Amino acid sequence: MNATGWRALVTGGLGFIGSNLARRLSEAGADVTVVDSCVAGCGANPYNLSGVPVRVLRHDIGQPQNFRDTIENADVIFNLAGEVSHLDSMLRPERDLELNAATQLRFLDACTRWRRGVRIVYASTRQVYGVPQYLPVDERHPINPVDFNGVHKYAATQYHQMLTRTGDLDAIVLRLTNVFGPRMSLLAKNQGFLGVFTRKVLLGETLKVFGDGSQLRDPLYIDDCVEAFVKAAEIPKGTDRTFNIGAPEHLDLGQIAVAVSRIAGVPEPGCIPFPPDLKAIDIGSYFTDYRLFANATGWRPRVTFEDGFRRTVDFFRRNREHYLPVCS
Amino acid sequence: MNATGWRALVTGGLGFIGSNLARRLSEAGADVTVVDSCVAGCGANPYNLSGVPVRVLRHDIGQPQNFRDTIENADVIFNLAGEVSHLDSMLRPERDLELNAATQLRFLDACTRWRRGVRIVYASTRQVYGVPQYLPVDERHPINPVDFNGVHKYAATQYHQMLTRTGDLDAIVLRLTNVFGPRMSLLAKNQGFLGVFTRKVLLGETLKVFGDGSQLRDPLYIDDCVEAFVKAAEIPKGTDRTFNIGAPEHLDLGQIAVAVSRIAGVPEPGCIPFPPDLKAIDIGSYFTDYRLFANATGWRPRVTFEDGFRRTVDFFRRNREHYLPVCS
Numbered sequence: 001m002n003a004t005g006w007r008a009l010v011t012g013g014l015g016f017i018g019s020n021l022a023r024r025l026s027e028a029g030a031d032v033t034v035v036d037s038c039v040a041g042c043g044a045n046p047y048n049l050s051g052v053p054v055r056v057l058r059h060d061i062g063q064p065q066n067f068r069d070t071i072e073n074a075d076v077i078f079n080l081a082g083e084v085s086h087l088d089s090m091l092r093p094e095r096d097l098e099l100n101a102a103t104q105l106r107f108l109d110a111c112t113r114w115r116r117g118v119r120i121v122y123a124s125t126r127q128v129y130g131v132p133q134y135l136p137v138d139e140r141h142p143i144n145p146v147d148f149n150g151v152h153k154y155a156a157t158q159y160h161q162m163l164t165r166t167g168d169l170d171a172i173v174l175r176l177t178n179v180f181g182p183r184m185s186l187l188a189k190n191q192g193f194l195g196v197f198t199r200k201v202l203l204g205e206t207l208k209v210f211g212d213g214s215q216l217r218d219p220l221y222i223d224d225c226v227e228a229f230v231k232a233a234e235i236p237k238g239t240d241r242t243f244n245i246g247a248p249e250h251l252d253l254g255q256i257a258v259a260v261s262r263i264a265g266v267p268e269p270g271c272i273p274f275p276p277d278l279k280a281i282d283i284g285s286y287f288t289d290y291r292l293f294a295n296a297t298g299w300r301p302r303v304t305f306e307d308g309f310r311r312t313v314d315f316f317r318r319n320r321e322h323y324l325p326v327c328s
Numbered sequence: 329m330n331a332t333g334w335r336a337l338v339t340g341g342l343g344f345i346g347s348n349l350a351r352r353l354s355e356a357g358a359d360v361t362v363v364d365s366c367v368a369g370c371g372a373n374p375y376n377l378s379g380v381p382v383r384v385l386r387h388d389i390g391q392p393q394n395f396r397d398t399i400e401n402a403d404v405i406f407n408l409a410g411e412v413s414h415l416d417s418m419l420r421p422e423r424d425l426e427l428n429a430a431t432q433l434r435f436l437d438a439c440t441r442w443r444r445g446v447r448i449v450y451a452s453t454r455q456v457y458g459v460p461q462y463l464p465v466d467e468r469h470p471i472n473p474v475d476f477n478g479v480h481k482y483a484a485t486q487y488h489q490m491l492t493r494t495g496d497l498d499a500i501v502l503r504l505t506n507v508f509g510p511r512m513s514l515l516a517k518n519q520g521f522l523g524v525f526t527r528k529v530l531l532g533e534t535l536k537v538f539g540d541g542s543q544l545r546d547p548l549y550i551d552d553c554v555e556a557f558v559k560a561a562e563i564p565k566g567t568d569r570t571f572n573i574g575a576p577e578h579l580d581l582g583q584i585a586v587a588v589s590r591i592a593g594v595p596e597p598g599c600i601p602f603p604p605d606l607k608a609i610d611i612g613s614y615f616t617d618y619r620l621f622a623n624a625t626g627w628r629p630r631v632t633f634e635d636g637f638r639r640t641v642d643f644f645r646r647n648r649e650h651y652l653p654v655c656s
Contacts, residue, residue, distance in 0.1 A: 093433055101429070101483070105421055105476075143471060143486075146493065148433075151486040155429070158471075158479040165474065166608055280494050 003230060004029035009074040010054075011035050011061050011107070012042070012081035016184040017123060017176075019048030021078055021226045026054050028230075033070045035059050035081070039099065042083050043185040047322040062103030064110035071114045076233045079107075079160075080123040082153070085188065086281055089149035100152035101159075108159050112168035120160060120171040121232045126244070126286060128154040128175065135216075136289035139175075139242055147281045157242070164241060172232045177246040177288050181222030181308060182315035186323045194219060197257065201264035202316055202324060211274040213254030216285035218247040221308030224301040231297040246288020247301045256305070263309050331558060332357035337402040338382075339363050339389050339435070340370070340409035344512040345451060345504075347376030349406055349554045354382050356558075361398045363387050363409070367427065370411050371513040375650040390431030392438030399442045404561045407435075407488075408451040410481070413516065414609055417477035428480035429487075436487050440496035448488060448499040449560045454572070454614060456482040456503065463544075464617035467503075467570055475609045485570070492569060500560045505574040505616050509550030509636060510643035514651045522547060525585065529592035530644055530652060539602040541582030544613035548575040549636030552629040559625040574616020575629045584633070591637050 008025050012018040013034025026032045032054040038044040039060075049056060059066040061081045071077075082100045083089065089096035111118055129137050130144030145151045160171035180194040186202070188195060200207055228245050251259070257269035274282070293299055303311075316323055336353050340346040341362025354360045360382040366372040367388075377384060387394040389409045399405075410428045411417065417424035439446055457465050458472030473479045488499035508522040514530070516523060528535055556573050579587070585597035602610070621627055631639075644651055 093437065094430065097430060097433060102422065102425060105425060109421065144493075145486060145490060147490065148487075151483055151490060154486070155479055155483040158473060158482070159476075162473060162475065162479060165472075 006030040007073050007075045008032050008078060009035065009070055009076075010078045010080065012044075012079075013054070014038060014044035014046060014048055014056065015080060016043055016048075017179060017222065017225060018078070018080040019045070019183050020181070020222050021080070021229050022049060022054050023052050024226045024230065026052055033057060035061060035067055035070065037061070037081070039083070041085065041088065041188060042099070043188065045183070045185070045322070047319070048183045060103060061107040064107050068110070068114055071111055074115055074118060077111065077118055077120045078229055078233070079104075079120050082123070082156070083149065084192075086127060086147045086149045087277065089147050089152070090277070090281060093148040096148050096152050100149065101155045104156040104159055108163060108169065112163060116168055117170050119233060120169055121229050122157065122160045122171055122173045124157045124173050124175045125150070125153050126175050126177050126246075126288065127283070128157065131283045132286055135285060136246070136287050137244065138289035139244055139292055146283060161241060170237060171241065172235055173242040174228060174232055175242065175244045176220070176225065177286070178217050178219045179222055179225045180219050181312050183222070186316070187325070193253065197260050198312060198316065199324065201260055201266045201313070202320065204266055206267045207257045207261055207269035208272045209253050209257050209269055210272060210278065213257065213271060214252050214285075215282070216250045216252050216287055217256065218250050218287040219256065219305055219308075220245065220247040220301060221303035221305070224303055228293065228299050231299045235296060243293035243296070244288045244290050245293060246290045247305075249305050250287045251305060259306060260309060263306070264313050334358040335401050335403045336360050336406060337363065337398055337404075338406045338408065340372075341382070342366060342372035342374060342376055342384065343408060344371055344376075345507060345550065345553060346406070346408040347373070347511050348509070348550050349408070349557050350377060350382050351380050352554045352558065354380055361385060363389060363395055363398065365389070365409070367411070369413065369416065369516060370427070371516065373511070373513070373650070375647070376511045388431060389435040392435050396438070396442055399439055402443055402446060405439065405446055405448045406557055406561070407432075407448050410451070410484070411477065412453075412520075414455060414475045414477045415605065417475050417480070418605070418609065421476040424476050424480050428477065429483045432484040432487055436491060436497065440491060444496055445498050447561060448497055449557050450485065450488045450499055450501045452485045452501050452503045453478070453481050454503050454505050454574075454616065455611070456485065459611045460614055463613060464574070464615050465572065466617040467572055467620055474611060489569060498565060499569065500563055501570040502556060502560055502621075503570065503572045504548070504553065505614070506545050506547045507550055507553045508547050509640050511550070514644070515653070521581065525588050526640060526644065527652065529588055529594045529641070530648065532594055534595045535585045535589055535597035536600045537581050537585050537597055538600060538606065541585065541599060542580050542613075543610070544578045544580050544615055545584065546575040546578050546615040547584065547633055547636075548573065548629060549631035549633070552631055556621065556627050559627045563624060571621035571624070572616045572618050573621060574618045575633075577633050578615045579633060587634060588637060591634070592641050
C-alpha cells in the first residue's frame with residue numbers, strides 16, 4: 001500500500017469502518033479529511049479518531065457546500081456515510097431514505113460539479129442481495145433487498161454506477177459482508193449481531209442465539225476490510241466496478257457465539273426463539289464469493305475469526321469507557 | 329374482463345395511462361376513485377376524465393391521510409402516480425427522488441397500515457434495464473438505469489416487491505415499454521418521442537429524427553396497455569410478480585417517423601444530429617419479451633401501430649383545444 005501524499009476524503013469517518021480506514025490512510029502518509037455529521041444512531045464516535053492527525057469536519061454530506069474545498073482538492077473519496085440499521089429502516093423508512101439516498105444524491109451531485117471524474121470508493125452492503133438464491137453469493141446474484149435499508153443502499157449504489165457510466169464519477173462499489181473489530185459500535189441494538197455479541201460478553205452476559213443458530217456468515221476482520229478499500233482506490237479505470245467483499249471462513253451463528261464466549265471467558269451460549277420483527281428481515285445463510293475482487297487486486301483476507309475476535313475483545317477491554325456506558 | 333363492482337383506486341389517474349384505465353374500469357362497472365396531485369409537468373389533464381362518472385380527488389399520494397377512507401375501502405389499487413421525464417430527472421434529481429420514491433414510500437406505508445395485503449398494480453418502466461445487453465429484454469435482464477428516473481422508479485419497484493415478500497402488500501409490477509394513444513401528454517418536451525412526434529404532426533411540422541433513426545422500439549397502444557393493468561389485477565397470488573409489457577411490432581425510429589408523417593399528412597421526416605444531453609441517456613434499441621405476462625394472463629396486444637396511430641391522430645384532431653395551446 002502506498003497512500004503517501006494522497007489527499008483523501010472519508011465520509012462517515014467517525015464510524016467503525018471509516019475511522020479505521022482514516023487511521024490506516026494517515027499512518028501510510030495520506031492527507032486525510034473526515035466528514036461526519038454524527039447523526040445519532042449511525043455509529044459515529046469521536047474517540048475513534050482521538051489523537052490521530054486527520055482533519056475532522058462535522059458536516060452533513062447532504063450539505064456539501066459546507067466542505068466544498070475538501071471535495072475540490074480530493075484525490076480520492078471514501079464514501080462510508082450512511083445509516084446501517086436494517087431494523088430501524090423498517091420502523092422509520094423515511095429517515096433511512098433521507099440518510100442513505102437523498103444525502104448521497106446531493107453529495108454526489110456536488111462531486112460531479114466540483115471534482116468531476118473523481119475516484120470514489122462506496123461502502124455498499126450484502127443486504128442488497130436479500131435471501132441468497134445460491135451460495136457463495138457473487139456479483140451476478142439478483143438484487144432482492146428484504147428491508148428499506150437495502151433498497152436505499154442499492155439506490156445509492158446505482159447513483160454511483162450511473163454517474164460513472166456517464167463519466168461524471170469514477171466509482172468503485174464494495175458490497176460488504178459482516179465486518180467486526182475495534183471501534184465498532186457496541187451500543188446500537190440494531191447494527192449487526194457481532195456488536196451485540198461483543199457488548200454482551202464484555203458485560204459478562206451469557207449469549208443467546210436466535211433460532212437454531214445454523215445461519216452461516218463470513219465475518220470479516222476490520223483490518224482486512226480497510227485493506228480492501230485501499231486496494232479499491234487503486235483499481236485501474238475501465239475494469240469491473242462492483243465487488244463483493246467477504247471472508248474465507250464460513251461459521252454458523254452458534255459456532256460464532258461459542259467462540260466469542262470462550263475467547264471472552266463467559267458461559268456457553270443458549271438459544272431463544274427468533275423475534276418476529278427480526279425474522280421478517282432475516283436472510284438465512286450468507287457467505288461471499290469475493291474472487292472477482294481478489295483477482296482484480298490481489299487482496300486476500302489474512303486475519304482469522306479467532307485471532308480477530310481476540311484483538312477485538314482486547315481493544316474494547318483497554319478502551320471500555322469510550323464504548324460502553326459507565327453505568328454498565 | 330369483469331371489473332363490475334370493483335372498488336378501484338387509481339393514483340395518477342388524471343394522467344395518460346391512468347385516465348384511460350379509469351375510463352375503462354368505469355365502463356366495466358367498477359366504482360373508481362382517482363387521486364392525482366396535478367404536479368406540473370407530470371401529465372395530469374382534467375379533461376382526460378371529463379364527463380366520466382369517477383370520483384377525482386386532488387391529493388398528493390405522499391399525504392395519504394387526506395384520502396384514508398379511499399385506501400381503506402379499495403379492492404384494488406392501480407398505482408400510476410409519478411414523474412416520467414428521464415431528462416428532467418437529470419436536471420432536477422432531488423425532485424425526481426421526492427416524486428418517484430419518497431411519496432411512494434409514504435403512500436405504500438399507509439396502504440400496509442390501512443389496507444394490509446391489498447392488491448396493487450404498479451406502473452414501472454423499461455428504463456430500469458438501461459442499455460439492453462440482449463434483445464428482446466425479459467424480466468431477468470440486469471438492472472442498469474441510465475438516469476435518476478430509472479434509479480428512483482426501481483427503488484419504488486423494490487418497495488412494492490419487498491412489502492409483498494413480507495406479506496404487507498400483494499403487488500404486481502408492470503415494466504412498460506413506450507405507450508401511446510389518446511390522452512397522452514403532447515406539451516411535455518421530455519416525456520417520450522411519441523408525444524413529441526404527435527404534437528409536431530398535429531401542428532403540421534416536419535419531423536426530425538435524432539441520429540440515423542435506427543433504434544428499435546415496440547410502441548404499445550394505450551387500449552392494450554390498459555388491458556394489461558386489468559389482467560394484472562386478476563393474477564392469482566403466489567405466481568410471478570414482475571412482468572415486462574410490450575408489443576409485437578419492432579419499428580425503428582425512422583420507420584415510426586415515416587408512418588406518423590404519412591398518417592398525419594405531413595412531409596417526409598429528416599434527420600438531425602443527436603443532442604448530447606439526450607444521447608447521454610439514450611438506451612439504443614429496445615423491444616420487449618412479454619411472454620411471461622402473456623402466459624400468465626392470456627393477454628395479447630391487439631392494435632397495430634398503424635391502426636393505433638390513426639386512432640390517436642383522430643382523437644387529438646377532435647379534441648385539439650384540450651391538448652395543444654390555443655396559440656399554436
